[in-house]
């Protein structure tokens with residue numbers, strides 16, 4: 277007999293990964309779901325919660341990250357929770373990465389099970405119809421969703437092309453193209469990807485030695501084939517072929533760029549894991565388009581020699597710069613990360629900060645270029661503000677993103693081929709990018725992409741339409757499940 281459960285309010289449960297580059301788009305997605313009438317329970321790992329609170333100077337710890345308080349005030353139905361990863365808050369997970377990863381992969385799923393089990397025990401008697409929205413890298417998602425009979429939405433924070441390469445891992449292996457092992461060969465048989473050289477594969481496909489992390493990522497991509505829906509932080513017009521090929525397998529929706537949290541006045545503070553330095557006074561005094569912004573994201577490490585060459589390149593170019601130089605970016609010997617006397621020598625040429633409000637910096641008319649590691653969020657943000665890039669990818673999807681930015685979309689320059697770079701190369705690339713005439717073609721292309729991104733988010737734009745379609749499809753799926761109970 278059909279019961280009244282199909283009248284229940286759809287309620288998304290989300291547990292964010294502990295990585296900055298995932299926290300930002302997941303927060304945006306939570307807000308977007310809530311703005312579309314869903315109830316959302318969003319959980320951070322406990323240590324991330326404390327890090328965000330410490331960063332934003334001890335705001336009310338009981339209400340969770342402040343952005344959700346703001347969202348609730350504006351009428352959205354978002355609950356905030358935390359979940360322990362089993363370690364004390366103060367445990368240094370990045371210095372003891374192996375220990376953390378072992379436990380994260382083997383023990384964390386049972387904590388998620390407990391967390392969700394607790395919610396699901398009230399399921400039949402509650403007013404909500406729960407479903408799971410999990411980052412695609414959440415290797416625990418499929419088992420949990422199956423155990424509790426929940427609809428499972430997988431959220432992918434990187435380009436569709438990268439998703440497709442992971443998705444077709446077995447095909448690539450069968451053809452002997454993975455692991456890459458240093459070979460350079462063209463691959464033209466992956467559905468929706470016309471041609472890609474194996475050198476442009478993500479670093480995890482390049483490596484021949486498989487770590488626990490590789491296995492977890494590849495396992496997550498086996499599992500994602502059983503997800504009910506896949507949301508991707510990309511734009512349909514930019515990756516049409518890859519998206520339509522993926523859509524043939526499973527419902528796949530391009531809903532990016534997910535920037536909703538920027539509509540909340542305090543948005544840039546409480547999602548950050550590091551305190552953000554103020555740059556605008558310095559930046560506002562600079563001529564339009566004269567400043568290069570430099571950041572290598574929240575995760576990767578760089579060898580000190582490379583940092584020294586990049587710093588040398590700034591001096592050679594004479595171009596003004598803001599460098600977001602995160603503590604810990606150099607794997608060792610951090611005290612002398614920069615060349616001797618560098619800060620003194622640059623005088624007013626540059627501003628070096630540990631972390632900044634990147635969104636605000638990129639939006640400033642003073643910024644004329646971005647030297648980036650090609651993290652997907654940074655790439656989308658740079659395009660959104662029409663800022664052309666110099667690309668220095670370090671690992672994971674950044675390698676493939678560089679191909680997309682430089683070879684396919686032609687909105688960026690390669691810093692160098694490979695890892696090692698000289699100060700002369702850095703100086704020359706900066707000079708080319710920051711020279712209006714020399715970078716004219718890049719600037720014209722990025723204007724077009726900028727319009728594409730902005731149109732995608734307009735009222736009848738592709739991402740808005742895709743999101744609306746997703747909302748309908750999820751609701752239909754939830755109510756059809758109810759009827760069969």
Ligand SMILES: O=c1ccn([C@@H]2O[C@H](COP(=O)(O)OP(=O)(O)O[C@H]3O[C@H](CO)[C@@H](O)[C@H](O)[C@H]3O)[C@@H](O)[C@H]2O)c(=O)[nH]1
Pocket residue numbers: 295296297298300433434548571572573574575576600630631632633634635650651652653654655657671672673674
């Ligand atoms: O000083 C800074 C530097 C960065 N950011 C923000 O931090 C985010 C960084 O994200 P991203 O550019 O994607 O780089 P990562 O932090 O390195 O992100 C990880 O996650 C991304 C999404 O999965 C992947 O594309 C990357 O390769 C992976 O390293 C962006 O939103 C930036 O606006 C700041 O707010 N201030």
